[in-house]
Amino acid sequence: MKGYRLAFNKKAWDHPARAYANIVYDPNSHVEGVLYRLEDEHQIRKMDPFEGAPRLYSREIFSIETVHGYIPSWVYIANKATLVEGLRPDRWYLDHLLAGREHLSEDYYHKLTKVKTNPGE
Template sequence: MDPERVRTRGLQYEEILGGTLAGYGLRFEKRSRNQIGAGHANIVVSKNEYVEGLLFKLSDEHQIEKMDPFEGVPVHYARDTICVESQVGMILAWTYFANSAVIGKNLKPPRWYLNHLLAGRLYLSPGYMKQLEQIDCLD
């Protein structure tokens, strides 16, 4: 959710919108490749929850391929499309889902990792920001 991180990874985009994905919940259950006990973000089906995030309108359809190596596709995450609600209506957007082989239990995000999610604050609701700020981190 960090626009600066997206830029430094070489993706070119034209616009950022806030988005809401109903029926899903945010979990930090994807085992880190570099830190024992650390969990990275995943979204899971959860009827009574929702996830907020940023929607980047990429300059062309191939830009998303630049993100795949950073997300560890295809070993750590799989990329798929999902319909996300935005202020301009429903948008078909790419997202990453953690592969079952890298899911762990009792993991927490490192503070630096959660800060990347918090960097999207301009596009997130105050209530969702409060939820993110209350997440227990490793450090």
């Protein structure tokens, strides 16, 4: 996703020092990840409670560049009231992102491995 970067600035509602993933506008950056195809239009509404939408995240449509061209895709973006700078993700959370290694470029994966996590988590 060109023009955005991954940020760990979404404060966890259950742990004030824990950060969750978010994307923020950055014209000189990009975010890599995986797109999932939903079977029908109602499935995205089933995802909302798991992502904390609409209270914690807003769901927006972006045109995502893929090897098959641009695909309109739902993206969850943290609501401004939940943003706090200087937070870190827990190790288990970062490991969840790193588990997608086969879908990421080597450079992007290496960048993720450098993210500092919360001590003792």
